Amino acid sequence: RTLTVGVVVGSLRKDSINLKLANALVSLGQGLAFKFVPIADLPLYNPDIDGPDTPAAWVKFRERIHAVDAVLFVTPEYNRSVPGGLKNALDVGSRPMGQSVWNGKPCAIATASPGGIGGFGANHALRQSLTFLNMPAMQQPEAYIGGAFELLDEEGRLVKKETKSFLENFMLRFASWVERNVSDDVPVKK
Ligand code: FNR
Numbered sequence: 001r002t003l004t005v006g007v008v009v010g011s012l013r014k015d016s017i018n019l020k021l022a023n024a025l026v027s028l029g030q031g032l033a034f035k036f037v038p039i040a041d042l043p044l045y046n047p048d049i050d051g052p053d054t055p056a057a058w059v060k061f062r063e064r065i066h067a068v069d070a071v072l073f074v075t076p077e078y079n080r081s082v083p084g085g086l087k088n089a090l091d092v093g094s095r096p097m098g099q100s101v102w103n104g105k106p107c108a109i110a111t112a113s114p115g116g117i118g119g120f121g122a123n124h125a126l127r128q129s130l131t132f133l134n135m136p137a138m139q140q141p142e143a144y145i146g147g148a149f150e151l152l153d154e155e156g157r158l159v160k161k162e163t164k165s166f167l168e169n170f171m172l173r174f175a176s177w178v179e180r181n182v183s184d185d186v187p188v189k190k
Helices: 017-028 056-067 084-094 120-132 161-181
Strands: 003-009 032-036 070-075 107-112 143-145
Touching (some): 003 017, 003 056, 003 161, 017 107, 017 161, 070 120, 070 161, 107 161, 120 143
Parallel strands (some): 107 143
């Protein structure tokens, strides 16, 4: 069967460079199906309202992540860490306790920034959570996309062929990572 990857973009901005990068990655991904899973409308996680009147947006989000085999995170760095919206999405998906929809799903991370560090801080802050969430995160190749405004044009096309071949290889390796780490019997109680 074709494995499906949920694409989670950490920026909520309409003209997000990370959204453009995510689209470029999806277009280069061979042999996988992709579904963007939005995080913008998730109320801030609060255990007090998690059942019996759980917000519909949380339920929908959990179902969407539950339905995919793997996850591709594409995110900016905010203050050397993960944007709050993305952290909130991780928190929402991780609860109720023992029912995390992230559990066991292989993933990869790409971070993009106009700056030179390429979102390194966010990339690794995210890895810290993914370890606890039991998500096998692809270690190599890493994707810290610095100077990103010069690498993607207004329409999100990749400007340089070196970037294209780097990202092509990233997606090739990700496809193999997903295939090797996907689990058909992820123990999620619903
Ligand atoms: C930023 N930006 C930023 N960039 C970076 O490389 N390291 C950082 O720590 C931060 N911190 C930060 C905090 C906040 C609150 C904002 C709004 C921005 C700049 C950021 O990389 C830039 O705005 C990107 O364009 C954001 O990605 P998207 O929205 O284009 O995908």
